[in-house]
Amino acid sequence: MKKLISIIVMACALLGYAQDSSIKPEFQAFSGALVKLKKAKNGYHKFMLDVVAAPWAFKAEGEVAAPGGDPDMLINALFDGDLYAVLAYVPSATSGADGKEYQVGLFDMMLYFEDEPTKIRNLTFTLLPPANDDWAMSAFNDAQSSGTLLGRIWKGKYDREITKASANPLTKKSIKDMQRAAEEAAAAEEAEREAKMAAKKKSKKKKKAAVVDECDDPELTVKEKRRCQMKAKNAAPKKKKKKKKRD
Numbered sequence: 001m002k003k004l005i006s007i008i009v010m011a012c013a014l015l016g017y018a019q020d021s022s023i024k025p026e027f028q029a030f031s032g033a034l035v036k037l038k039k040a041k042n043g044y045h046k047f048m049l050d051v052v053a054a055p056w057a058f059k060a061e062g063e064v065a066a067p068g069g070d071p072d073m074l075i076n077a078l079f080d081g082d083l084y085a086v087l088a089y090v091p092s093a094t095s096g097a098d099g100k101e102y103q104v105g106l107f108d109m110m111l112y113f114e115d116e117p118t119k120i121r122n123l124t125f126t127l128l129p130p131a132n133d134d135w136a137m138s139a140f141n142d143a144q145s146s147g148t149l150l151g152r153i154w155k156g157k158y159d160r161e162i163t164k165a166s167a168n169p170l171t172k173k174s175i176k177d178m179q180r181a182a183e184e185a186a187a188a189e190e191a192e193r194e195a196k197m198a199a200k201k202k203s204k205k206k207k208k209a210a211v212v213d214e215c216d217d218p219e220l221t222v223k224e225k226r227r228c229q230m231k232a233k234n235a236a237p238k239k240k241k242k243k244k245k246r247d
Contacts, residue, residue: 029165029168
């Protein structure tokens with residue numbers, strides 16, 4: 001019996017290891033200027049990071065410990081640029097309501113103070129529109145579950161990837177640029193659609209005018225002109241009459 005239990009435990013451990021090794025997390029850094037930090041209370045600051053710019057649409061909330069119990073250290077770090085956030089996610093792109101792709105596989109986040117990880121508790125993520133439909137939530141929940149298999153990702157295992165991400169964090173300016181680019185792309189798409197519709201209407205008018213000109217040929221007899229006009233009328237698409245509702 002003991003031998004059977006040992007085999008089962010070993011199999012579970014190997015399965016967990018196999019799952020762990022198959023997950024490849026990625027990281028995205030965000031400037032501290034995007035982080036909202038409240039005054040420390042009982043040694044912890046409440047914080048929030050709210051970003052909506054494809055491929056991101058989420059809100060992260062939690063509490064971060066004041067380093068050394070100093071209530072002003074992290075507040076000052078925001079102004080000095082010594083505080084930044086790093087998001088950990090399992091790549092899982094889904095299409096948002098606006099047709100753009102969003103990464104919704106978020107599972108962990110860390111605030112770095114002077115390039116060192118802080119202590120965070122009560123961290124929660126919320127997906128925001130336009131990337132919070134049922135499909136996005138399903139991918140998000142899967143990432144939350146699989147992310148736990150990675151263990152403590154901020155303790156050296158992924159330092160190289162985290163350092164690379166932190167070298168190019170998203171800032172307020174870059175996010176505004178991303179939003180502006182998205183708006184311009186949407187406007188260009190709308191303009192192209194309207195131009196196609198206008199061209200289609202113009203083409204229909206030309207065809208109609210060509211038919212009229214053909215029937216006005218002076219070489220045609222009155223009978224031939226009438227026959228031509230009747231033929232053109234019958235060839236034109238008929239509008240469907242709306243049925244009147246009976247009282």
